[in-house]
Amino acid sequence: MAEDLDTFRAETRTWLEENCPPEMRTPPKSEKDATWGGRNPEYQHPDQKLWLDRMAARGWTVPDWPKAYGGGGLSPAETKILREELKRIKARNPLNSFGISMLGPALLKYGTEEQKLEHLPKIARGEIRWCQGYSEPNAGSDLAGLQTSAEDKGDHFLVNGQKVWTSYADKADWIFCLVRSDKTVKQAGISFLLFDMASPGVSTKPILLISGNSPFCETFFDNVEVPKGNLLGTLNRGWDVAKYLLGHEREMISGFGLGGAGKDPLVEAARAGVDPILRAQIALFQVRAKAFAAMSEKFIDELKAGQAHPAQPSMMKYYGTELNKTRHELQMAAGGSDALEWDSEASHEGAAARGWLRTKANSIEGGTSEIQLNIIAKRILDLPS
Amino acid sequence: MPLYLNDDQTMLRDTAKDFVASEAPVAHMRALRDADDATGFSRPLWKQFAEMGFTGILIPEGEGGLGLGHVEAGILLEEIGRNLTPSPFLATAVAAVEALKGTAAAAIWYPSILSGETVAALAIDEGAKHNGKIAMQAQRSGNGFRLTGAKQFVTHGHVADLLLVAAKTENGTTLFAVPSDASGLSATPERLADSGIAARLQFDGVEVDADAVIGEVDQGDGPLARLLAAGRTGASAEMVGVGGGAMDMTVAYLRERKQFGVAIGSFQALQHRAAHLYSEMEVARAAVLKAQQLLDAGQDATEAVAVAKAMTGLATTLAVQEGVQMHGGIGMTDEYDIGFFMKRARVLAEMFGDSNFHANALAEAAGY
Numbered sequence A: 001m002a003e004d005l006d007t008f009r010a011e012t013r014t015w016l017e018e019n020c021p022p023e024m025r026t027p028p029k030s031e032k033d034a035t036w037g038g039r040n041p042e043y044q045h046p047d048q049k050l051w052l053d054r055m056a057a058r059g060w061t062v063p064d065w066p067k068a069y070g071g072g073g074l075s076p077a078e079t080k081i082l083r084e085e086l087k088r089i090k091a092r093n094p095l096n097s098f099g100i101s102m103l104g105p106a107l108l109k110y111g112t113e114e115q116k117l118e119h120l121p122k123i124a125r126g127e128i129r130w131c132q133g134y135s136e137p138n139a140g141s142d143l144a145g146l147q148t149s150a151e152d153k154g155d156h157f158l159v160n161g162q163k164v165w166t167s168y169a170d171k172a173d174w175i176f177c178l179v180r181s182d183k184t185v186k187q188a189g190i191s192f193l194l195f196d197m198a199s200p201g202v203s204t205k206p207i208l209l210i211s212g213n214s215p216f217c218e219t220f221f222d223n224v225e226v227p228k229g230n231l232l233g234t235l236n237r238g239w240d241v242a243k244y245l246l247g248h249e250r251e252m253i254s255g256f257g258l259g260g261a262g263k264d265p266l267v268e269a270a271r272a273g274v275d276p277i278l279r280a281q282i283a284l285f286q287v288r289a290k291a292f293a294a295m296s297e298k299f300i301d302e303l304k305a306g307q308a309h310p311a312q313p314s315m316m317k318y319y320g321t322e323l324n325k326t327r328h329e330l331q332m333a334a335g336g337s338d339a340l341e342w343d344s345e346a347s348h349e350g351a352a353a354r355g356w357l358r359t360k361a362n363s364i365e366g367g368t369s370e371i372q373l374n375i376i377a378k379r380i381l382d383l384p385s
Numbered sequence B: 001m002p003l004y005l006n007d008d009q010t011m012l013r014d015t016a017k018d019f020v021a022s023e024a025p026v027a028h029m030r031a032l033r034d035a036d037d038a039t040g041f042s043r044p045l046w047k048q049f050a051e052m053g054f055t056g057i058l059i060p061e062g063e064g065g066l067g068l069g070h071v072e073a074g075i076l077l078e079e080i081g082r083n084l085t086p087s088p089f090l091a092t093a094v095a096a097v098e099a100l101k102g103t104a105a106a107a108i109w110y111p112s113i114l115s116g117e118t119v120a121a122l123a124i125d126e127g128a129k130h131n132g133k134i135a136m137q138a139q140r141s142g143n144g145f146r147l148t149g150a151k152q153f154v155t156h157g158h159v160a161d162l163l164l165v166a167a168k169t170e171n172g173t174t175l176f177a178v179p180s181d182a183s184g185l186s187a188t189p190e191r192l193a194d195s196g197i198a199a200r201l202q203f204d205g206v207e208v209d210a211d212a213v214i215g216e217v218d219q220g221d222g223p224l225a226r227l228l229a230a231g232r233t234g235a236s237a238e239m240v241g242v243g244g245g246a247m248d249m250t251v252a253y254l255r256e257r258k259q260f261g262v263a264i265g266s267f268q269a270l271q272h273r274a275a276h277l278y279s280e281m282e283v284a285r286a287a288v289l290k291a292q293q294l295l296d297a298g299q300d301a302t303e304a305v306a307v308a309k310a311m312t313g314l315a316t317t318l319a320v321q322e323g324v325q326m327h328g329g330i331g332m333t334d335e336y337d338i339g340f341f342m343k344r345a346r347v348l349a350e351m352f353g354d355s356n357f358h359a360n361a362l363a364e365a366a367g368y
């Protein structure tokens, strides 16, 4: 067994050496450098496509999914090795995708065989880009108060209403969406629908953020017809699917604090010289960041072994996002006036400042820090209501 | 290796939990303190540790021990921490055993450590802050050495049978195994804030034989590094126990204490602080396990050990502070146990270098 794993590591290392293009072993310069795939993919560099195609061909965009659904069919131990080897060569993520990190696990658990075969391989290859239609103007933290309605019309649902904060809705091909299918009850009247954003009646309007970017939209549904076969899970039991998916979303967001591939800009800045007070703050931050990296490894290992507490993603999300905000505050402090440049070429269009502002959403999106703390207090520490 | 306890380790944890909680709960430590006990721990309890095989937890099987690793030693230390058990376990069975490992001195000392007759103490620090600086001199004399200088913060140093002493020799550092009855050695026991006892040691030309050298002359950095890595990781595990114990007590108190007609644990301001504390403790626990596994795998654990010691210092300090605050007035009373956790955490945080020391070490290693 251990020998098999050694062989697997050696083969993986060789394959990555030969197949990961050099450009994909450098840190992304800005948010735009990420690969999202979709029907109309945008690439800043041809190697992005090459890297995605090669990884997808092996099923390694989703290494632990079954091969039948476009995955790599790897065991947890092999998946861990692959992750380590990717990190070793500082490889970029071949594909950023809400399909992989959020919808995929929900489809694997709740989807019919037909739905799995239809959607999972396209997610794995980055052919369809998904967005998440959860939040509404009056249903944020109190998500179960959502009002977007789905009326049963025999062979289809008729969807009407409005979503807000839908990340990349204007670029997405499909949406996974929470709708109200029974108005008389709260949680137990919600269903989970999948539909094409090109369906008649769907429109989006971008929202400009403080970072100057607008990857978020208001999304409107005006008599959108959704075939019945697009219901994921049981009618009126969509809340179960939603909660399951949120666990995965929180797990994904928690990873933001880890600093990603490549050189650590904070350490680089500190090496270039900072005052002793900032140096101490950076060093103490590094203690937490490195300890949290161990926590992430432990959490993933426990998750794969079915040992993690079901509410533990809340702790990961809370800690990881607060940590990431701190990281960017320190980076801004270390960068000084250079880090304030908003659109100069040297600053990669203000990557530092825009990135710093973007992180402020980490503790809001996917459920706020306060909501995570509520969940930890009630479900893990068993504190009374 | 997955980063959680395997089945054998989980079984050991259950055994350790029962054993420490029944033989040496917090009341055991309180009783020693109330009796103004001059030893600082219980010799009979130490014998029981030996009978359970725990004193040989890190001693190789070929030499009569259990041949287990830092993860297993940490499991025991966590329970020692949770119960605030005064014990020479960390210094003797973990740090000293690791320092002796693979040296000729092991054959001399392992048997009596295994049987519970030998208690070891670590004479490493020379000032209020653990800073790695060694002023103590060891000069060649006859077939051995003469040791001159002073050490402090030597836990149980006044009653230990064996002292591990770092000193400067001609071309480097040497680590010595010094029997406590060596002449010229005097120990002044001082009671610490946590009611444990640490000694100030004075070495006035203490004569030791050549076989007191652990490993090779001038080559003490190796055994010293093993001692420190084991000690730091072990102290971190003990701190996870102290912090976890304080947190558990506090969360239980939040559930039962009523004010304004409801349990205080229903107040969101307290819930959020408790949940934050839980998060810090979980992260600290993971950092400790990472360091232990790397040590056991024989991989470079320098960074992981520093992270573990620094992180457990931060998290446990928070745990005991929140513990006292959330207990309200009762938390300030001697009668209630929570204050003991605060005192023990402070001592462990200082031992082998505090959070600032290790954060600074990380910064230096990263080149800033």
Ligand SMILES: Cc1cc2nc3c(=O)[nH]c(=O)nc-3n(C[C@H](O)[C@H](O)[C@H](O)COP(=O)(O)OP(=O)(O)OC[C@H]3O[C@@H](n4cnc5c(N)ncnc54)[C@H](O)[C@@H]3O)c2cc1C
Binding pocket: A131, A132, A133, A134, A135, A136, A139, A140, A141, A142, A164, A165, A166, A167, A168, A216, A361, A364, A365, A366, A367, A368, A369, A370, A371, A374
């Ligand atoms: C950048 C970004 C991307 C997003 N992407 C998406 C997406 O793709 N799809 C999607 O559906 N949604 C998305 N969201 C929406 C996000 O999930 C919500 O913003 C979030 O759940 C908070 O809801 P709200 O904004 O309505 O704030 P509110 O719920 O109004 O909260 C306001 C404040 O009150 C606090 N609060 C509320 N209730 C409680 C309570 N019970 N206890 C203590 N404090 C409380 C909150 O923590 C917060 O501080 C995104 C948001 C952002 C900022």
